[in-house]
Amino acid sequence: MSQEFQQHWLSAYLDNELSNDERALVERRLEEDPEARQLLEDLKRVRGLVATLPGWQGAQFRFDMSQLDGQADVDDEDIDAPEMATLSTSDRAATATGTAGASAAATGVPTADTNPEPLRAPAPVCPLRRGAVCCRWQLAYCC
Amino acid sequence: MCEEDQQDINRVLQGDQAAYAALVERYQRRLLGWLFHACGSRDEAEDLAQETFARAYRKLRLYEGRSSFYTWLCRVAMNLLISQRRRKRIENQVGREGFEVAMSSVGHEQAVDQQMERSEIQQCVQAAIAMLDIERRTVILLRDFDGMDYEQIAETLEIPVGTVRSRLHRARLELKSILEQRVGQLGQFVAS
Numbered sequence: 127m128s129q130e131f132q133q134h135w136l137s138a139y140l141d142n143e144l145s146n147d148e149r150a151l152v153e154r155r156l157e158e159d160p161e162a163r164q165l166l167e168d169l170k171r172v173r174g175l176v177a178t179l180p181g182w183q184g185a186q187f188r189f190d191m192s193q194l195d196g197q198a199d200v201d202d203e204d205i206d207a208p209e210m211a212t213l214s215t216s217d218r219a220a221t222a223t224g225t226a227g228a229s230a231a232a233t234g235v236p237t238a239d240t241n242p243e244p245l246r247a248p249a250p251v252c253p254l255r256r257g258a259v260c261c262r263w264q265l266a267y268c269c
Numbered sequence: 270m271c272e273e274d275q276q277d278i279n280r281v282l283q284g285d286q287a288a289y290a291a292l293v294e295r296y297q298r299r300l301l302g303w304l305f306h307a308c309g310s311r312d313e314a315e316d317l318a319q320e321t322f323a324r325a326y327r328k329l330r331l332y333e334g335r336s337s338f339y340t341w342l343c344r345v346a347m348n349l350l351i352s353q354r355r356r357k358r359i360e361n362q363v364g365r366e367g368f369e370v371a372m373s374s375v376g377h378e379q380a381v382d383q384q385m386e387r388s389e390i391q392q393c394v395q396a397a398i399a400m401l402d403i404e405r406r407t408v409i410l411l412r413d414f415d416g417m418d419y420e421q422i423a424e425t426l427e428i429p430v431g432t433v434r435s436r437l438h439r440a441r442l443e444l445k446s447i448l449e450q451r452v453g454q455l456g457q458f459v460a461s
Contacts, residue, residue: 189318
């Protein structure tokens with residue numbers, strides 16, 4: 127096999143997410159390279175620090191079941207579509223050609239816009255507008 | 270997929286709205302945990318969780334059971350989180366301000382959020398995480414805080430496993446760099 131060691135494998139090595147071949151290459155590198163060993167130790171510490179962050183301690187969270195008025199799977203228009211106000215040119219083109227949200231269609235998950243560059247929206251549409259349910263963002267043009 | 274989840278989902282789809290409360294109860298703390306660290310705000314995390322559960326409910330019929338319900342739920346949350354961040358366009362400002370506030374509070378009696386009773390180290394780490402861009406922040410939280418494996422992260426973020434690997438590594442390197450700059454050698458941190 128002709129693979130070469132890649133530094134980002136060190137993180138995957140820590141997480142036991144490498145193939146056998148990749149793991150062997152990492153272990154060989156670790157034997158030979160003190161910098162790689164030091165980096166592995168640092169990565170381990172970073173991982174440990176994040177792991178020890180406190181979990182959710184807010185006892186008061188209560189899901190507002192009143193938000194569930196109506197049936198599940200209410201299929202309103204555009205509820206999954208990216209917001210036109212934040213779509214980039216490429217996103218808008220993709221939307222026009224029907225490719226936007228293709229992955230959402232495949233996975234069944236509502237998508238968000240995926241490009242950070244905004245365009246002025248000719249006609250802003252509230253992403254949550256659906257029947258009598260009011261958007262909680264209280265946008266001026268909403269509901 | 271968890272059999273209990275599937276049973277609850279079936280009940281919801283048959284019109285039993287109350288069954289959804291069981292799903293919410295099962296996953297709300299776990300979801301809120303990483304959302305809190307991703308948002309840096311309890312209120313924002315709660316709002317996002319509310320919206321995530323509401324949207325997931327409305328779209329429940331689209332859930333096909335290919336991934337776990339929790340992974341699917343996290344994907345809904347991620348889409349909302351990214352959408353929200355881009356709408357507000359204040360991600361960097363919030364991150365840096367948050368970091369400065371947290372760092373300045375270290376060693377003082379006043380904590381950033383007294384209710385959370387975080388240690389000084391945890392405050393530093395939280396503040397450093399807030400400085401990462403949203404993609405790196407979420408990948409490191411899903412892996413190192415929530416405990417997802419790479420496959421689950423890939424499903425949640427809708428990216429290839431190879432991208433999870435490289436993005437996670439870059440996130441850890443950046444976090445290491447931020448912590449080293451602010452506090453000196455990483456070895457000074459002692460994970461409690």
